[in-house]
Amino acid sequence: MKRLASKVRYLRALAFAFALMPTLAQAVSANDLNLDGVNYLHRWSKNGQNEFTPPAESDLSRWNDMITINVIDKVSDGDKLAELANRILSTYQAAGKVLRTNSVPRTQIRPAEHFIGAVLGSQGFLEAVFARVVLMDGTGLIIVHSHRIYGQKVGPEMADWLRKNGPRSEQVLMDWNDIPSPVELRKLPQSAQ
Numbered sequence: 001m002k003r004l005a006s007k008v009r010y011l012r013a014l015a016f017a018f019a020l021m022p023t024l025a026q027a028v029s030a031n032d033l034n035l036d037g038v039n040y041l042h043r044w045s046k047n048g049q050n051e052f053t054p055p056a057e058s059d060l061s062r063w064n065d066m067i068t069i070n071v072i073d074k075v076s077d078g079d080k081l082a083e084l085a086n087r088i089l090s091t092y093q094a095a096g097k098v099l100r101t102n103s104v105p106r107t108q109i110r111p112a113e114h115f116i117g118a119v120l121g122s123q124g125f126l127e128a129v130f131a132r133v134v135l136m137d138g139t140g141l142i143i144v145h146s147h148r149i150y151g152q153k154v155g156p157e158m159a160d161w162l163r164k165n166g167p168r169s170e171q172v173l174m175d176w177n178d179i180p181s182p183v184e185l186r187k188l189p190q191s192a193q
Contacts, residue, residue, distance in 0.1 A: 030184035033067060035145065036172045040067050045188040048072065068144040071182045075140025078112050084140055085114035085133040092129070096120035099166070104174070111135040117170055119158060125150045126158040128166070130173050139182040145173050 033040040033052050040052035043060055048071040057063040075084050085103070092098050099117040106112040114133040119126055125148050132143045147165070149158050 030180040030188055033180070034178060035067060035176055038065070040065075042188055044191050045185070046191045046193075048185075050185050050188055062150070064148055066144075066146045066148075068142075068146065069180070069185060070142040070144075071185050072140035072142065073182075075135070076138050078106060078135070081112060081133060081135055081140055082114065084142070085116065088131055088133065088142065089116050092116055092118040092120065092131075096127075099162070100170070102170075113174070115170060115174060117166065119162070124152065126154050128158065128162060128169075130169050132173050132176075134179075136179065137181055137183070141179065141182065143173065143176070143179060145169060 030050075031042045033042075038054060041055055041058075042050065043053050043058065044051045050069045050071070051060065052067040052069075053060070053063045054065055057065065072084060075081050082103075089098065089101060095118075097119050099119060100115070101117075102115040104113045104115075111134065116129075116131045116133070118129050118131075120129060121127075127149075128147045130145045132141075134141050134143065147161065147169075149161065151157070
């Protein structure tokens, strides 16, 4: 009889663990992203902005690759999404050089999406940004995959990186389907700073 009771407890514990698996998978997905075979860990969130870097790049003041996902609650339809994409485009034009834009029209199964690729400059680095602007669950998301190269005269190095990686980076970002939902992103720990 003790053996039967032990087996029943074991089966209940196992059933409980299996019942939790979808919840645990959802909780992990917003903390641990995978884009093109590269793992990105949640590093910082505040006011809808969420930043992720590879495991070895924990210093947010000096990183090489980052995914930033902004949740824009005020964007809830295709027209507002297009307006948001145009504001991002204007910002990128003012801060650097826009390399490419593309809009994917909506279909019956998928809302419209927008893409902006640019190189932004700052003192000490150049940053290639690939931005995807999309609606998910009735909420606007800006998903930015960035690559930085540090130094004073890194234009040729960035041009070389873009030749080798630019088109593929756009395609990978636009094909990425494992984007955490706005609900999952809102659950991430928020920074005090």
